[in-house]
Amino acid sequence: MTRISDLLASGPTWSFEFFPPKTPEGMVALHDTVAQLSELAPDFVSITYGALGTTRSTTRDLVVKINDEQSFPAMPHLTCVGHTRQDLVSLLEDYRACGVHNVLALAGDPPADGSDPGGDFTYASELVDLAHEVDGFAVAVAAFPEIHPRSPDRETDRRQLAAKLGQSDFGMTQFFWEVDHYRRMVDELADLGCETPILPGVMPFVNVAGTRRMSAINNCHIPDRLQERLDAVDGDAEATRKLGVEVATDLVAELLELGVPGIHLYAMNRAQSITEIYGNLGLRPDSL
Numbered sequence: 329m330t331r332i333s334d335l336l337a338s339g340p341t342w343s344f345e346f347f348p349p350k351t352p353e354g355m356v357a358l359h360d361t362v363a364q365l366s367e368l369a370p371d372f373v374s375i376t377y378g379a380l381g382t383t384r385s386t387t388r389d390l391v392v393k394i395n396d397e398q399s400f401p402a403m404p405h406l407t408c409v410g411h412t413r414q415d416l417v418s419l420l421e422d423y424r425a426c427g428v429h430n431v432l433a434l435a436g437d438p439p440a441d442g443s444d445p446g447g448d449f450t451y452a453s454e455l456v457d458l459a460h461e462v463d464g465f466a467v468a469v470a471a472f473p474e475i476h477p478r479s480p481d482r483e484t485d486r487r488q489l490a491a492k493l494g495q496s497d498f499g500m501t502q503f504f505w506e507v508d509h510y511r512r513m514v515d516e517l518a519d520l521g522c523e524t525p526i527l528p529g530v531m532p533f534v535n536v537a538g539t540r541r542m543s544a545i546n547n548c549h550i551p552d553r554l555q556e557r558l559d560a561v562d563g564d565a566e567a568t569r570k571l572g573v574e575v576a577t578d579l580v581a582e583l584l585e586l587g588v589p590g591i592h593l594y595a596m597n598r599a600q601s602i603t604e605i606y607g608n609l610g611l612r613p614d615s616l
């Protein structure tokens with residue numbers, strides 16, 4: 329039974345994030361990606377969970393399979409908005425019975441049309457409490473270096489984040505384009521007495537429009553220089569992917585210099601960009 333919080337003690341950890349594919353072909357491709365990336369000997373991988381439970385069984389089955397078959401743990405993302413307490417207890421008990429002992433506890437987003445999602449929970453911290461109550465989990469939570477889009481102001485965001493991290497084993501961030509955002513968040517949390525380790529999330533993008541859209545939705549500022557570089561590759565898929573690798577490599581190198589507890593790479597179910605980042609950094613599994 330591997331608890332990711334124990335791995336962090338001898339970090340930096342390396343981890344990859346995948347999402348549950350919608351088609352059988354996508355599922356075959358993902359298993360191929362996991363097999364390729366397993367050669368890089370990650371410390372763990374994580375699998376996202378569709379908003380309001382849309383990928384409930386695919387996420388669960390993928391996590392259990394990877395956790396069983398690989399030498400590293402697979403951690404499920406789990407959102408609580410729109411779920412009953414009993415739903416979440418059943419999911420957590422099932423994971424524990426299947427030997428899954430890590431969970432990323434998230435609120436999830438309410439429906440985009442403003443309708444009431446129902447359910448018993450509003451905030452991630454309530455799911456963190458429940459995971460501890462069910463017992464047997466290392467619990468991770470999300471952090472937004474440039475503050476969460478629904479936070480009214482920076483001070484409130486940091487206060488609530490510090491409280492949530494205080495109940496949890498580690499944090500994982502939204503992606504960002506300048507290391508200063510991560511550094512500032514860690515400093516502000518330290519001022520509030522919060523020293524819980526936070527893994528920076530790094531996204532090697534593959535698409536210009538998607539990168540701009542996701543950055544806007546998630547409150548991630550794209551600096552002018554990166555905007556210009558995105559303009560220059562727009563319409564050329566391979567040039568965009570290569571720029572994504574270059575930008576991610578630079579971010580990872582700067583983060584490692586800062587002494588981060590680990591690096592979480594948004595693999596987006598593809599192996600190529602991740603292996604190229606490792607190559608650029610001169611990383612081999614036996615040097616990690």
Ligand SMILES: Cc1cc2nc3c(=O)[nH]c(=O)nc-3n(C[C@H](O)[C@H](O)[C@H](O)COP(=O)(O)OP(=O)(O)OC[C@H]3O[C@@H](n4cnc5c(N)ncnc54)[C@H](O)[C@@H]3O)c2cc1C
Nearest residue numbers: 376377379405434435436451452470476478479488501502
């Ligand atoms: C690493 C990472 C992985 C993610 N994976 C997924 C995924 O797999 N599936 C998915 O659907 N979404 C995922 N998300 C997105 C996430 O679910 C949304 O951003 C969601 O809106 C917020 O989730 P949270 O867990 O940060 O929420 P919370 O921690 O609950 O915070 C949400 C907002 O509520 C505020 N808040 C918190 N507690 C209180 C309180 N007690 N009173 C008042 N306000 C409060 C916070 O300041 C913040 O503004 C992920 C995000 C990250 C960073």
